[in-house]
Amino acid sequence: MSLSKQLLILISALFLMIFSVNFALSVGNIKDYLEGESKSHAQDTATSLGLSLSPYMTNPDDQVIQSMASAIFDMGYYKEIRIVDAENRELVELISEKRVEGVPDWFIDRLPMTSATAEAEISTGWNLAGVVYVTVNPGFAYLKLYEQAKSAFYYSLAAFLVSISLLVFVLRMTLAPLNKIDWLAHRISEGHYETIHALPWTREVRNVAASMNTMSQKIKTAIASLQTKLDRMGASLLRDDLTGLYKKSVFETDLKPLFAEHGDAHVALIRLDSLSELVKEHDSAAIDDLLSRFAKLLQHTADSAAHPVKPYRFYGAEFALLIETADQGIVEDLLRSLAVDIAQLGEQYRKPDLVHIGVARLNPVGSAESLLEAAHEAHEQAQLIGANSYFIRAGDNIARDITAWKSLVFDCVDRCDYSVWYIGQTAAFATGALLMEEAFIQVHDRHGELVAIGPFISIAEKFAKIVDLDRGIIEQVVHHIRDGHLAHSIAVNLSTRTVRNGEFRRWLEILLKQSPIAAKQLVFSLSAYAVAKDVEAYRDFIADVHSLGGRVMIKRFETQSLSAETVKRLRPDFIRLARDLGNGVCDSAQKHVFVQTVQDIAALMDIAVLAENVQSEADYQTLKAMGLAGASR
Structure with a gap:
């Protein structure tokens, strides 16, 4: 009950009591008279x-x-x-x-x-x-x-009605600032740190409003500071300390949307094969200088290219270029130019044969592992060609592969010929109890062999079967929750195509309204890089899910894919950190500061932070001490 109603009832009761006593005394006196x-x-x-x-x-x-x-x-x-x-x-x-x-x-x-x-x-x-x-x-x-x-x-009675009318007016005038304060409190809880410009005239309420303004601005400043710190630390975690190039984890993240969207690209694996000999001839400072100069050469090549090119340093003497084009001629032109520059750099260190480059084309039904394996095989072929040479591995028959995959995907989805498993058990740090599992499908081909899920999902996405697949998985998960009387949550992965599908949204609304208990335990898992590509669509979807009693998790979170400001706009229930961030956090000061900053920001926005696939006990205990909600092992 609102304060205005409480005051109105209280004052009306007092008026009624006084009126009753006065009326009774008045009638009694008149009677005696x-x-x-x-x-x-x-x-x-x-x-x-x-x-x-x-x-x-x-x-x-x-x-x-x-x-x-x-x-x-x-x-x-x-x-x-x-x-x-x-x-x-x-x-x-x-x-x-x-x-x-x-x-x-x-x-x-x-x-x-x-x-x-x-x-x-x-x-x-x-x-x-x-x-x-x-x-x-x-x-x-x-x-x-x-x-x-x-x-x-x-x-x-007339005096009472007039008094009540005046009282309502006065209460509205007096309590209107409280409504503004309530509005400001809700805006702060939603992550919008605004202020009340027209302060109320009542001294006590004015002081409260001023305090709320101060608190809002302090939280806004703290959030902005944490976001700046998070972006800075996130950027440093993504780049190699020596060369400034992006790390292998960024390369893997960049590949995911290309696989999901069936993009055209080539990967050039570049290895300084002469580095082991140079280490024997030069000190560490000279070697670091070589690696830095080589990284600048790669960055210059990327900046000068007509098509998007991004350089990476995997580790040690191994580098890579992600060239987003299907035209092999363009790739060859870029590599020939790069080979000339590399030869000039090698002459300065008296190493005419400094590097070899292996190139493989992205196969949409493949995976990051198979792509790198193909690039490694091409690198071995380049070593046989000559100094600073490159070799482009002939592409597989992609069209034939896609046709076979399409037939398998359509057959499995139409007949629901897949099984749902529950993996990635996430334990709550506070209680040790099971907090969440993730729904994962297994598919077998006609020979009973397990099928790689990455290409299966990619083809389902390409040919618009992913919506039917996601619906089928959700239905099985809901039955699993009902039949098993589960107390923990189940995370279900959704694709961008599914999130955008209006028919799916209507179907999901009916399902969640019919199963309110299951709705509370469903957690819709969304990839950070997918959310970043269509923030508005995902914001609408998250708002709809929240209105129906469901919850949402953004997984593989790191600032390269999604900023903290975007997370504030979306307001998911969970954030699951990228796998690389949770591992090694005990020994890496950068990771420690980054994860702690994410936790601090999430705590202010009432978002639970989870870690994924934590390997060591030391990392597990460190994450627990930071205040995260839970982690999987």
Whole structure:
């Protein structure tokens, strides 16, 4: 109940209590007054009638006595007039049971009034001739009392309504700033650190509003500082310390959207095969200088290329170029130019045969491992060609592979010929209990052999079967939750095509409304790099899932794919760090600071942070001490 309603009810109750007491006292006083007036009136009438009858009481049978009593009685204000002589013989008895109209019976029953009776002696000379008794009709007193009570009630009611109206207006004026403060609190909880510009005039509320403004700005400053720190640390984690080139983990991340979107690209694996000999001839400073100069050469080649080219340093003497083009001629031109530059660099160190380059074309039904394996095989062929040479491995029959994969994917999805397994058990650091599992499918070909899931998902995405596949997996997961009465959550991976599909969204809405218990344990897992490509679509999807009671996790999080600012806009329930970030965090100060910063930002936004596939016990305990929600082993 709102504060305005509470105050309104409280003040109304106080008004009602005061009014009730005042009304009861007022009616009681009026009643006492009317009773006193009735008694006085009865006494006056009795005295006056006694004096008037005194000359006629010498003859009790005189008709004037009857006439005078009747004349007064007929006025209608009296219930009874009796006249008796000195021997108490009744001379006149006039009685009326007339009721006064307009007074309800319940009023008379609730406020009983005694009939005022008065008497007066009638004298003839110095002798007592008789006694007159006068009883006033209480109906007239009831009528006046009822009219007074009605007037008091209606005036009080009108005053109450006017007071309530004024009270509502005043409360709205007074409590309006509290609504702004409430709005600001909600905005802060949603990650929007705004301020109240028009401060309220009430001193106490003004102080609260000013404090809220200060808190909002401090949190905003802290978040901005953490985000800057996170971006800086994230960038340093992604790049090699010596050369400044991106690491192998970035290369693997860059390949994922290319596989998912069936992009065209070549990977050139570059190895300084003469490095082992140079190490024997030069000191470490000279070797570091060589590697740095070689990295600048690769960066210059990438910057000068007409197509997107990105250089990487994997480790030691192994480098790579990701060339986003399907045109082998363009790749050859780039490598010929690069070979010339490498030869010039080699001459400075008296090594005419400095490197060899192996090139493989990206196969959309392949994987990062198979692509690098092909590049390594091409590198071995380049070593046989000559100094600073390159070899481009002939592409497989990609069209034939895709046709075979398409047939397998359509057959499996249409017949639901796949099984759902639950892997990646994530334990909660706080309790040690199972927090979450991840749904994972296994597919077998016609010969009963396990199929690589990466190419299977990629082909399903390419030919729009991924929506049906995701629906089938969700249905099996919901049945698993119901039948197993699970207490932990199940993460289900969704593709971009599925998230964008309007029919799927409508189907999911119906499913979650029919299964509210299962909805609470479903966690829709979204890849960070996919979210970054269409933030608005994913923001709408996350908002819909939250409205239906479901939850969302962004997995493989690192700042290269998704910024902290974007996470603030999306407000997922979970963030799962990229696998590389959780491993080695105990020994790497950079990783430690990065993960701790992610945790600090997530805590302010009420987001749980998880780690994936943590190998060592030391890393596991370090992540636990940082305050993360859980991790898988």
